[in-house]
Amino acid sequence: MEIKESLAPLELELKKVSALQGSMAFVVVPFEQADMALRARREMDTAVRYKDHLVIGVFGMGADEASAHFLSIPKGIAVYPGDGTDVQALISEALERFKHSRGSSPWVKSLWESIREKGPSTSEADGEGKFLVSTFYQFYAFLGSHLGELRAVEGVMAPADRRWLEDLLPLGSVSSPGEPQDRVSGDFFTLMDQWPYREMMEAKQELGKKTLRRFRNIENLFTLPSISQEVIALAGDDLVAASRMAKVIEKDPVLTSRLLKVVNSAFYGFRRQIDSVEHAVVILGNDEVVNLAFSIAIHQIMDRIAPRKAQLLWEHSLLVAHLSQWLGPVLGCSGGNMLYTLGLLHDFGKIIFLQRGCGFGDLTQVSSLEGLAAEERETGVSHAEMGAFVAERWNLPETIVDGLQSHHQPSKAADPATAVTVHVADIIAHTGGIDMGAINTAAARYLLEGRMDSISPEIVSRRFEDTRTRVKNLLDA
Ligand SMILES: [Fe+2]
Ligand SMILES: [Fe+2]
Known part of the structure; x- marks a missing residue:
């Protein structure tokens, strides 16, 4: 009963959207991540608690766009009208997708992609680009100093993502075979959210460019x-x-x-x-x-x-x-x-x-x-x-x-x-x-x-x- 009532604001919004023949994405995130999700939400979106989750009704967005919007948060998404027409059905669908998405962590790739995107084009005439985007040791050193938090989310990562993160860390520092890892900790996501990797990447590349230019002129x-x-x-x-x-x-x-x-x-x-x-x-x-x-x-x-x-x-x-x-x-x-x-x-x-x-x-x-x-x-x-x-x-x-x-x-x-x-x-x-x-x-x-x-x-x-x-x-x- 209580739960049904808590969904009332979403039902109301859905009615409006359906009258306007618009679309609406239902984004389900674990309640531990509510703070981060609420920060990413736009003012006109509606958020309610549903059992152990937060459900956010996002207007006018498809699944891909909504996914990019809540980049570093694990989530399940269902979209009205394609995935269903009533709130209960849409939330069940989103929850089901959330359950299956626990094996992958798109935020890992999103993070890396955004780091790479920021890099200068490798086709730059001076050929310096490829030496500036090859890696970001500060990122790995940051991971290396937060292994506890990283280990806690290891269970929700797809093997390929985990490998990508582990590559530069010492063997066994993330995966601990035999140890059940089945919980999602908000700490790591919060950490990643607060770490200004974009600014740091930009600063690194600016400085790197200057260094290479300076060294390029040393003839001998x-x-x-x-x-x-x-x-x-x-x-x-x-x-x-x-x-x-x-x-x-x-x-x-x-x-x-x-x-x-x-x-x-x-x-x-x-x-x-x-x-x-x-x-x-x-x-x-x-x-x-x-x-x-x-x-x-x-x-x-x-x-x-x-x-x-x-x-x-x-x-x-x-x-x-x-x-x-x-x-x-x-x-x-x-x-x-x-x-x-x-x-x-x-x-x-x-x-x-x-x-x-x-x-x-x-x-x-x-x-x-x-x-x-x-x-x-x-x-x-x-x-x-x-x-x-x-x-x-x-x-x-x-x-x-x-x-x-x-x-x-x-x-x-x-x-x-x-x-x-x-x-x-x-x-x-x-x-x-x-x-x-x-x-x-x-x-x-x-x-x-x-x-x-x-x-x-x-x-x-x-x-x-x-x-x-x-x-x-x-x-x-
Ligand atoms: Fe070396
Ligand atoms: Fe060496």
Whole structure:
């Protein structure tokens, strides 16, 4: 009786609408979300409580429009006259739809879509757009600091939406298998409602645009020494004679002496002295010589940062280069030499920022979501995006640009196997093992799809120790 009476205002409105031959949407939301729904309601809409729900009669809207209007609130919608002609029937229909919609959370997609919409067009002539919209670490860091609230709504999300949110968070931080999750908490929706993601996204992009413009004008940063360019170009040709490769290297005395020094170091462990570049090319092979020449050229670009930091970053880069080259084939990635280059350059964005006086947290630690979000707040772009931006200016292959950009977010990579390889090699280089707490969910999922057998903790730690010793020998040369 009481319920019937409470529906009276809606019945009255429906009568008017039917007399005018108009339409009306009935939006049912859980009562815990009444505050948010009432804020989204227009003045002429009518809202009443019905059992555990709030029902809002919205004039002149179809289901899609009404759904967009109550964007981040879980809801069921029925529309007069298409779905029924009396209030009771329409509300039952909306409730039924609400029940079925509990498995999906359109607000997740709406949020992401609106974040993306705000991004500048990727077809911008200056080509900066794609480095500005690639991710929004501040959003993920925000999620990471509200895992309790996120977990409480996990049960109402469609698997695809949940995956999307989990991708950058550590494995298991949202889904807790076996734990029944069947309640909707208003807290998370309220949190999302209050977090000014649009403004923050806009601020990030404005700042990012300025940063990239500023860096674009630093001439010497964007030109690789021409000898290295020649070496890389020659190496692309598998049939090139060692003597031709050697001639190019020998044009540069610094490159030549450095190369011979390294070739004769303990890293390679040759007993006989190697005294010519041609001999080195024959013994090491083109790929290895190119890696070396490339490393030496890149190292020269680091001379403007504090020696201690440069040393840390350089050692880390070499470690990740060698570990990626080993790990790639194990994880089904056939990148070969490209993996070395990618590993060597993966944190190049950090070098560039350090050269320009931007600060960084602890260089001995894996970049956390909070750390990446802090870079974004300071400069508008993360070191991953900055590195990719420079790599593109150097005309490095698209696989390298993509790998640099997504080494902290493998799920967004064009080639996830490559990005996972560098992501995991990065973590091994920092922690000496595969720390599942540090690897993000997307990468962990990839590893757990039957790829863990060949990378047992013993194998990984032995490989890490071995590679570290070899890299130290290389640095001592
Ligand atoms: Fe990184
Ligand atoms: Fe790194």
